[in-house]
Amino acid sequence: MNAITETPIDMINILAHRIEKIVKDYQLETKMKGLSKAPDVYTGYLGKRFTALPSAGPEVPWIIVRYLGDEDEADGCSGNVRIIVCTFSEDDENGWRDPLNVLTRLKQQLLAHPNIGGPFRIERPFETELPEEQPFPEWIAGMTFKVTLPQVFEEWSD
Template sequence: MTPTIMLDRLVEHLQSVTENFEMQTNIPGIKKAPQVVAGYLSEKKPAQKQEVPDYPYVIVRFLKDNDDNDGAVARVKIIVGTYSQDAQDGWRDPLNILTRIKQELLARPVFGESFRVEKPIETDMPEEQPFPEWWGSLTLNVIIPQMEEEGGFL
């Protein structure tokens, strides 16, 4: 199993967690569930040229991995971006999504049949926010199947 397979399975898992959200987008009058993508969002376009609104989104991003004698662990960041003209409470939207994702991962840490989320799960909401866009993130460790050594020494 590779980190890219793990990311794809986590995206699938998170789509089921976020599919019932109906959130404000960066296009007036349109609401939708967050798009969930691995890696990076596609090219940013002005709101009036977007077929599908950029916001809200959930990005599942690989940071690094480590293989040692105890197993293989990947470090993953889940970035949530939302859009709200509410300067007082706009921050609540990404925190709400992050909390729901975190609750799901704590309740059911195994996903894609082969991967397991391990504690700690770190939540980050930066103090500086690019109003009217809001964001936060989760950083987590995922246990991934480790390749076994073939053969041996002579």
């Protein structure tokens, strides 16, 4: 029997947990003067944010771990993942550095330890992007890469 028990959803959850561990000690600026914190890590998409009440608390920094799709070919199966980082800085000249720094450090850690759990393994290529248009004073950068997924094979029965 060729039962696959771990899915792309499991992979995203494992990867998000791994990223939480990597960034837990990062202290990044928030919208509240004098308050710094580690980025919140979300899977898929952002939930409801505090945009209606800015005084309710910081909504940045955050990281999204998103599944984009997969390719299942004869020689293996891989999933495409995007990580999006959003930080806050009122420095219009250097604010872009924070999300790029977070992504670079994540990439270094993921490539140094590519087995993220179960059958899932980080693979190259990595592609990093820093959009020219930024939602100042928030700064966004993203990166995409591949993760090896379990492959399903045809079962034969008599």
